[in-house]
Amino acid sequence: MSADLSKLDNEMMSALLDWRQRAGRLWKEKLQIAWTTGADENDPRGSALRHIRNHLGPSWLDRLRPRDLDAAAAERGVTALRK
Secondary structure, three states: OOOOHOOOOOOHHHHHHHHHHHHHHHHHHHHHHHHHHHHHOOEEEEEEEHHHHHOOOHHHHHHOOOHHHHHHHHOOOOOOOOO
């Protein structure tokens, strides 16, 4: 079962795209670590990333497929850039 992307607003989606861009190939693992250690608190997009953690959870992130995130972002016109 894949992650339900309809639960993400555009800011949360943009924050995930931004994190992935900055974190590289192991972005989901690095985000899980940041959530566990609290390192996301100092991240520029930390508020949106914590919202994802608090409302959707780590298991949701595990189910998230990058290609699905990309497709949903393209459909909505969302990018990693903050507006």
